[in-house]
Amino acid sequence: MNFIGLCREAINVAVKAGAKEAEALVVHRHTIGSEIERAEIKTCTDVMDVGMGIRAVESRKVGFAYTNILTSGELKKTAENAVKASKASRVDENWRQLPRRKGYPPVRATYDKRVTDVTSDETVLLCQRMMAVAHEVDKRVLPAFGGVEVLVQEAVCLNTNGVEVEDKGTSLVCALGTMARSETQVSPVCYEFKASRMYEPDPEWVGREAGRLAIESINIGKVKAGKFPVLLEPFALEAMLTYTLVQSVRGDIVSRGRSLFKDKVGKKIAGENISISDDGTLAGGLRSGKTDMEGVPKQRTPIIEDGILRSFLYDNYWGRLEGENSTGNASRGGGGLRLPPYGTTPTIQPTNIVLEAGTVTDDELIREVRNGYYVRSVQGAHQSNPETGEFSVAIAPAWRIKDGEIAYAVKGVMITGNAYDMIKEISLLGKDARQVQTFIAPKVVVSELNVVAK
Numbered sequence: 001m002n003f004i005g006l007c008r009e010a011i012n013v014a015v016k017a018g019a020k021e022a023e024a025l026v027v028h029r030h031t032i033g034s035e036i037e038r039a040e041i042k043t044c045t046d047v048m049d050v051g052m053g054i055r056a057v058e059s060r061k062v063g064f065a066y067t068n069i070l071t072s073g074e075l076k077k078t079a080e081n082a083v084k085a086s087k088a089s090r091v092d093e094n095w096r097q098l099p100r101r102k103g104y105p106p107v108r109a110t111y112d113k114r115v116t117d118v119t120s121d122e123t124v125l126l127c128q129r130m131m132a133v134a135h136e137v138d139k140r141v142l143p144a145f146g147g148v149e150v151l152v153q154e155a156v157c158l159n160t161n162g163v164e165v166e167d168k169g170t171s172l173v174c175a176l177g178t179m180a181r182s183e184t185q186v187s188p189v190c191y192e193f194k195a196s197r198m199y200e201p202d203p204e205w206v207g208r209e210a211g212r213l214a215i216e217s218i219n220i221g222k223v224k225a226g227k228f229p230v231l232l233e234p235f236a237l238e239a240m241l242t243y244t245l246v247q248s249v250r251g252d253i254v255s256r257g258r259s260l261f262k263d264k265v266g267k268k269i270a271g272e273n274i275s276i277s278d279d280g281t282l283a284g285g286l287r288s289g290k291t292d293m294e295g296v297p298k299q300r301t302p303i304i305e306d307g308i309l310r311s312f313l314y315d316n317y318w319g320r321l322e323g324e325n326s327t328g329n330a331s332r333g334g335g336g337l338r339l340p341p342y343g344t345t346p347t348i349q350p351t352n353i354v355l356e357a358g359t360v361t362d363d364e365l366i367r368e369v370r371n372g373y374y375v376r377s378v379q380g381a382h383q384s385n386p387e388t389g390e391f392s393v394a395i396a397p398a399w400r401i402k403d404g405e406i407a408y409a410v411k412g413v414m415i416t417g418n419a420y421d422m423i424k425e426i427s428l429l430g431k432d433a434r435q436v437q438t439f440i441a442p443k444v445v446v447s448e449l450n451v452v453a454k
Contacts, residue, residue, distance in 0.1 A: 001050075003028070004166065006070055007158040010054050013079035015160065019056035019086065021098045022079070023159035025293065025332070026052045026070075027341040030116075033149035034123040036176065039142060041127055044120045053332070053342040056082035057098065061089040066343045096320035101162035104297045109284035114199035115170035116152050123148040130176045130207040137211030138180065140218075144189060146176035146210075148201075155293065155341070163295035171197050171286065174206045180214035187217035188396035188411070191235075191377065195435070197284050213376070217397040221408030223453040224400075228372035229427075230415060230449045231365055231401070237355075238439035239381035240391060244419035245276075246438070247386035249303050250348045251314035255322055258387055260420060261309055269309045270423040273358065276304040278313055280328050280351035286435055287351040291328070294346050298328035303353075304423075315346045355441040358429030367404040368428055368445055374399040374406060375415070389420035392452075412454040422446055 007024035014022035028050040035042045051068035052075065063085030067078040131143040149172075156166045175193035179186060190213035194202050232240075248259040261269065270276075280298025282288050292298055294316055302310040314322065315330035331349035333341035366374065378393035385391070394414050400407045430442035 003156040007156055010075045010079045011158060011160060013076050014056045014083055017080050017083040019058050019083050021057040021160050023055040023098050024052055025342055026156045028154045030152040032120050032123060033147055034127045035147040036127050036143055036145055039131055041124055046120050049340055051340060051342040054079050054082040056086045058086045060091045060095040061086045062092060063089055064345050094321050098159045098161050099163055099294055099296045099316045102297050104165060104290040105281050107281050107288050107290050110169045110197045110288050112170050112198040115150060115172050118150045126174055126201055126203045129203040133204050133207030134178055134211035137208055138215045140180045141211040141214050142179050144177045144179050149173045157295035165291045165295050167289045167291050169289055172201055174201055174203050176206050176210040178210040178214040180218050182218045185218045185220050187214045190214040190217055190397050195286055213397060217409045219408050220411055221400055223410050223413050225451050225453040227448050228451050229369045230372055230446045231369050231374045232444050233376045234434055234436045234439060234441045235377045236375045237441050238436040239378050240419055243381050243384040244386050244389050246350055249312050251312045251318040251322060252348055254312050255318055264309050267309055268307050270304050270307040271426055272307045274304055274307050274423055274426060275356040277302045277354050278350050279354050282352045285352035292330040293332040293341060294330040296326045296328045298351060301327040313348055315348050350438045353439050357431055357433045357442040359431050360428050365428055365430055365443055365445055366401060369401045370404045372401050374401050389418040391419055392416040414452040416450045416452060
């Protein structure tokens, strides 16, 4: 299907109907997957979805409509509805204009033809292999949930300001959550995954690591409350900072005065060993690509450099409002109705948040903690306060560190603190980083956090 031609057709209809500016976005997604539940294959899915969203602007009034029926008649009706919606909308005094055409960066390792050839049968086999290897680690391991998902996506965006861009991407994810039971204890859920934009499935590694974590989490020992150094894995760090730091560097949050970092560009907000960027052009990044969801080139944006706040993340609307350029962080989709990308207007979201790694090995990190805790994952981070940075999270799985060695697992433990203080207290960064959701980060040692025993 000629998506570029369909976008041009929709834009022409919108202009004829009275729009001064118009934008058409097509997103085509093909998802194949298998889901695991209690050591069995629960479902297999093969879903194709395609649709177009149209924005129309007239006299600073913005209208939007979308459809998943890409026929000429339906597109004409949708474009006209977008114009009608604009005429019925209130004037937005902050509106400037739709994005203008710019050059797009080359981005490596985001599309692999081999991923497009994966079948639902292959996803079942990958699931079965993950579960088998997890059980081989120890007969007490139960594969509780997980699955394999393959995504092939194509996005096309055109507007009346010269934007015309097409981007394709693929991804393949193998994931497994496990539990283990001894005569006296049940482990917390232990989760592992491997995600790649290329065809690089490794179900054996996922199953083995998920099984190992579960077994290592059933030797429960005593908890000591108080203030301790804590070693955080990327899983925990991603959860704790996504709902605090990442929210506070969004341009819309800053503009509304709801960010602690407002008016702090150029000032020190973290330790000198902390450098964080948002990189939408990172080779193989799970959210990398040449364009965001309104046709703006993705880029690398420094957020913190050597502890100094450098910039915020913007889409076209909020960037122009603040006198800044868009950083290529317009995203679409989701929300309470879980709409597809073509079904919503843009919002600011991170691409790949990169915390620069250090030079310290895992063993050295543990020895540095000496007497404290090792936290892989946390629960409840979504209840953190992004305006103040305050958090209170349960830690599981997690382990006690004594005399510079991992001693035993712990249960019923929480850590509390402030995320904005925490990034000032990161004393060491590991040398090996991995991507978890939007985050690419190493393990880090926080010199002191408050540990609470239930």
